[in-house]
Amino acid sequence: MAVRARAARTGVYQYAGREIDPDNTHGLRDTAVVNVLRDESAVFDERAVRSFIGKPITDDHPSQPVTADNWRTHARGTIMGAMRDGEYLAFDLMLTDAPTVAKVNAGKRELSNGYACDVEIGDFTAPDGTKCQARQKPGSIIGNHVALVDRGRAGSDCAICDALPSNLFDTLKTEKPVKTMVIDGLTVDMANADTAIATVQTLIAARDAATGKVTTLEAQTVADAATLVAKDAEIAKLTKALADAKPTLQQLRDAGKAFAVIEAKAKANGVAVTDAMDEAAIMKAVVDKAMPGNTYEGEHVRIAFDALTKDTKVDQPKVQPIGAPAQITDAHTDYLNDRAKQRAALSSAWKTPFNAADAA
Template sequence: MIAFDHLTLDARKTTKEGFLAVRARAARTGLYDYAGSEVDPDNAHGLRDKAVVKVYRSGDQVFDRASIASFIGKPITNDHPATAVTADNWREHARGTVMGAVRDGEYVSFDLMLTDAAAIAAVKSGKRELSNGYQTTLDFTPGTTPEGHAYDVKQTAIVGNHIALVDRGRAGPECRIADAIAVCDANPAAVAALQEGNAVKKITLDGLQVDLSDADAVSAAIAKLQDKASTAEAALADANAKLSTAAGERAALEKQLADANTKLEPASLDKLVADRAALIVKAKAVKADIVTDGKTDADIRKEVVTAKLGDAAAGMDDAAISGAFAVLSADVKKATPEIHNLPSVTATDAQSAEAKAFADSVANLNAWRKAKA
């Protein structure tokens, strides 16, 4: 883990070259407050979502000779770089050098030399807090300090990487650059900021709580929701199409039912009978041997026209057939009886073919009345 702690610049001195030499007493032992996302970013130990994690730094680790010596010669940066400082990015980040590091009571003091004009100007303008950047191994076994304070994590094997000049250090303004040595105890305001600002936010996606910091989980959840939305949209479109089809079918059936009801009314039935009778009379007048039983009006007209016109009728549609039939039967006397007032008609040998056909038609069509009675 790369860790960042906070300390101060003290006893400032400007060299003849304009460099700023300072003494910083920091790196104390004891408990430090970290956000859970700092110490357990992958949530491997279940601490990522904790606003504040207590990290213990024991004296044997802080004052380890190798650990103290590891800071000497390391760069000073203006704010923390995104990654550890290496030979590849030193020129980009270095603004000075750690000249020395020694134990000083319960602290470690650093001798720092700032050699960059912009960084020096920032210090003189009030940017006076520092933050250690170092590599450390974390022991996630909870425990209790010798003073009886509980901790969540313990730091071991501390190796310095850089010291950063920052606007606000972990320990707060008590650890600013001053004329005297500052004590770098935790600042309640800094702890409150951690509690309020560093907790990992969660949102609910597809019924599950997802950490916003977990990009893969968020992306997967969103993709799943998008897939569900696409499926739902397709199902909705299909349902709408079926609904539209059903609505059309219903409208057609209602129209057919209305038409059927209209045709079943007595007046409509009488008209149908009269029209049918007139058609049969005309058909038999033009083609005496035609059989009309079981045939539609259109079939009767077509048979008559075909009989008279032959091949000329082959390509005619219904409208043309109707027109031709009207011309062929124009001279036939129109049957104009009120069907329900017609007397019983009996065909005799003296009747004309037209009258006989009409009588037969009327007899057939009046059959429904007898059946009904």
């Protein structure tokens, strides 16, 4: 299914306070509804629009960003192009998954963009006069996917809509009858309606077959491109893993310092750390303690951990002097040292005046 559909708009979007200010830095966390302004400079920023091209279409929003590692799990199609449609941003969408196409045909048609952006807190006013407590920073949007949803935040206008093809026979005029007409190399007897209809139907069937082949080739091209992207990502991952397999002494020192800081922050926040816990497990324990019931995974855990512990003070480890090194010897070394002293004494004995009393 190849369609062009509106997927985003300018104006005011409403979010829960905990989505905008989870740490209550600006006192908005417990606000039921926060108006967030998305103006033209944010929605139609060229870099932002281009960032969506080639990204996947998903069935509902996944719980984590779509990457090369989970693309096969979430992708149901591809964003092929983008254009401005008045106050809307429209995408050319290629749906290549039969169950998802069936859902669209059954009525699941609204769209919702998945992206990352920076949010500015302040007093803003939308063109219609609506007061907003925040706005999406222009130039900060980075697209990740477009989700097919039951009800999108942008409203019912951002959806896949029906597009009925024009009737081919509407263009046939009867005011100037013609006996024959050449259509795509075929001579059609227009005086005979049955023959004309049969010929046109043949042409339509040929056109549909060619369109089907083109659609199949386009889908295969998309699949091949995605496979190449996945392979390139895997090669890059393996290359990095190979490089990281032999860490330098400095990397080991840095890793040890980083782990020590994470462990210290966790303990300062009341989390019991065991020897069996790695960095990810420690950070997850801190996030789970502060935000019971969260479903964060992967990079979201690190982001939440950094936010929760950014003001946590930890003591930096200091180097303590251990004093001068002690000289340690064994019995054999002591024996050799005594022999050396005896030889030295004997070698200089002739210099000592003879004393008969001592000899006696």
